Amino acid sequence: MNIIVTNGRVVTMDATGSVAEAIAIRNGKIVDIGSTDEIKAYRRSDTTEFDAAGRTVLPGFIEPHNHMVLFGVSLLGVDARTPPNRTINDVIDRLRSRASETEEGQWITGRGYDDTGLADMRHPTRDDLDKASTKHPIVIWHSSGHLLAANSLALSIGNVTADTPDPAGGRIGRKPGTSDPDGVLYEGPAQVLVTQHIPAYTKQDVRYGFIRAQDEFSRQGVTTIHDASVGRSRGVDMLDTYESARTDGLLKLRVNMFLQWQLLEETDFGFEPGAGDDWIRVAGCKIVSDGSIQGLTGALREPYHCDKNEKGWLIYEQDELNAMVLALHRRGYQIATHANGDAAIDSILDAYENALRIEPRSDHRYRIEHCQVCHPEHIERMRRLGVIPDFFANHVYYWGDRHRERFLGPDRINLLDPVGSSIRAGLLPILHSDCPVTPVSPLFCIQSAVHRLTSSGEILNASERVSVEDGVSTMTRNAAHAAFQENSLGSLEAGKLGDFVILEQDPFRVAPGEIGQIEVAATVVGGQLMYGKDDLSMG
Structure with missing residues (x-):
């Protein structure tokens, strides 16, 4: 796709800190950067023109540590974050609501609780989660992902008892003064005692979550990611998720996989x-x-x-x-x-x-x-x-x-x-x-x-x-x-890949505390519009 962006403030982030007005992309790569008049010379019958109307243009953002596929999967579970939950009872209410519409014996999962963000200032325990249901195994992950809380049925399925030793690299939370598990499992080696029994996600569920997650990344101006934990577990084959999305024409960003x-x-x-x-x-x-x-x-x-x-x-x-x-x-x-x-x-x-x-x-x-x-x-x-x-x-x-x-x-x-x-x-x-x-x-x-x-x-x-x-x-x-891609990404220069974002405000000119509130007007990857606001002027 051939596109030009005109009438903008193009901050190239090149070694000299140059700033221009316009940029031209042909066949997915940047061919020129300059004034609006200079770049309009690249306009052809098959060219799409973005009128930036004074907006700021930056290289596409590279998000160098995230878990996008797992983010998508997490959207399928109960929202245990703080906010919106202020207390453990709030989390229990959400879990109880999900249990009311879930067949008995089926697993209920959630993610995002933050013990020190909750008014209770503690982790939910097995006894807390049992109040949501004793007929459904329940697991909710901490916001960090490094620990989880499980109810009694989930612990029973995982055969986590007072006699279960702490696995190497992990720890089983215990009730004070006893060896009885309290429901909190610390780090992967302990979590897997329970999570290995959770049924695999379907490929359709993973695809649905992936599309939702990817759309949010595009809305935030991300054009390249470094997925920081690519593997296979519980039916989530992350490599296949990315490759099948590309095959089906759904991939909207570039992926660096850290396996x-x-x-x-x-x-x-x-x-x-x-x-x-x-x-x-x-x-x-x-x-x-x-x-x-x-x-x-x-x-x-x-x-x-x-x-x-x-x-x-x-x-x-x-x-x-x-x-x-x-x-x-x-x-x-x-x-x-x-x-x-x-x-x-x-x-x-x-x-x-x-x-x-x-x-x-x-x-x-x-x-x-x-x-x-x-x-x-x-x-x-x-x-x-x-x-x-x-x-x-x-x-x-x-x-x-x-x-x-x-x-x-x-x-x-x-x-x-x-x-x-x-x-x-x-x-x-x-x-x-x-x-x-x-x-x-x-x-x-x-x-x-x-x-x-x-x-x-x-x-x-x-x-x-x-x-x-x-x-x-x-x-x-x-x-x-940081990913050996400085010759193709990271700045707006002729010969590099045509990835850029158009911002509604200039991060160099707003107050420091307002940078995070700047909205993305458009996200372009390889000359393809992956996200654009409705009021973006295109010709």
């Missing part, structure tokens, strides 16, 4: 690193090294501020993690490792350094996902090793107050998501939403890094604020670099 370690291990590393094309490719491997700070499972050097007996834990012993990383390193995979706590960041940097010492490589672009409790020495080690931090800066807004008052305390809170320090050290950090953990919105991620405002209106460590240009770079130019 789960378990999938690569099961297939004897049967997926070639970098295999694919401009639409779907194998980017690398995702490893999970610890849990969630707000779930008290993220691995910290020192105990949690709210619990002096808890430091979280590492999913893998160091020797095991070293072996995993070295196996991937030798096979040429890019590695992206989830590490929230400072002890987990220590561990993965040790593993990366070990692999690079054994077999040196200069341009691996290994990543640390979330990278939340990040010390100055971590930043220096990342700089020295060539590691990219993928910060979850939305934590500043959504959990910043609770991190300061409950989880990390007044001192460690200053280590949270140090985007500014990493830029000053010469790193190329990226930002993400971790959707569905927080809503997908590149502009809100940028706002969180630029403004660092918590949900209570407090500024959290102003020294870590970044400029708007640096903020936008984290989800355009830097994010392309």
Whole structure:
């Protein structure tokens, strides 16, 4: 498709920071950028023209850590988030309503409860969920995805009893003073005791959820994603979901797949690193090294501020993690490792350094996902090793107050998501939403890094604020670099892929606290309009 965009403020995000008025795309690639008069020379009978009418045009946003397919699946379950739920009873009411229309014995699932966001300030227990139904097995996931709550029937089906030991890398919540399970299962190795019994989703259900999720990503200006946990479970074959969507003409964005370690291990590393094309490719491997700070499972050097007996834990012993990383390193995979706590960041940097010492490589672009409790020495080690931090800066807004008052305390809170320090050290950090953990919105991620405002209106460590240009770079130019795609994506330059967004307001000219509220007028991928507001002028 051939298109031109005229009468805009085209912020190219190229190395020189150039700004133009118009852009021309032919056969999916940018052919020229310049003034409106210059670009109108490319108009042909088959050309679609977008009149930006003074709006801002940016490179398409790259969302470098999300779970889009799982987000779609989560839309099929009960909404347990806070808000709209304020109390555990609110969640129970929603579950009870779903149970009333569900055949007895059928599973009921939900997602998104936040224990410290609820007025009860605790996790729902098996006894709570039994109030919704004792005739349906029920599971609801925590907003972080790192723990879940199950009712008594679900625990019985999973044979989770007082005699069940904690699995390696996981933990079974117990009622105080007893070994009886309380219904809360921490981290994947414990969750799977129950979740392996949940019936598989149908392909039709997965497709329905995927379309809803993808539409929301397009509405937010996302043109490329890095799916940070691609695998197969409970009938959800994520690779097939993406490929079948493309085959059926439904794929609206580009997909970089970070395959789960378990999938690569099961297939004897049967997926070639970098295999694919401009639409779907194998980017690398995702490893999970610890849990969630707000779930008290993220691995910290020192105990949690709210619990002096808890430091979280590492999913893998160091020797095991070293072996995993070295196996991937030798096979040429890019590695992206989830590490929230400072002890987990220590561990993965040790593993990366070990692999690079054994077999040196200069341009691996290994990543640390979330990278939340990040010390100055971590930043220096990342700089020295060539590691990219993928910060979850939305934590500043959504959990910043609770991190300061409950989880990390007044001192460690200053280590949270140090985007500014990493830029000053010469790193190329990226930002993400971790959707569905927080809503997908590149502009809100940028706002969180630029403004660092918590949900209570407090500024959290102003020294870590970044400029708007640096903020936008984290989800355009830097994010392309973080997947070895800087030659085709991340800036608007001749020869690159024709992916861009048109915004209703200019993020460089609004107040920092208003960036996240800017609406997307159009999202274009490869010269194809994937989302457009009704009032967008096209000719």
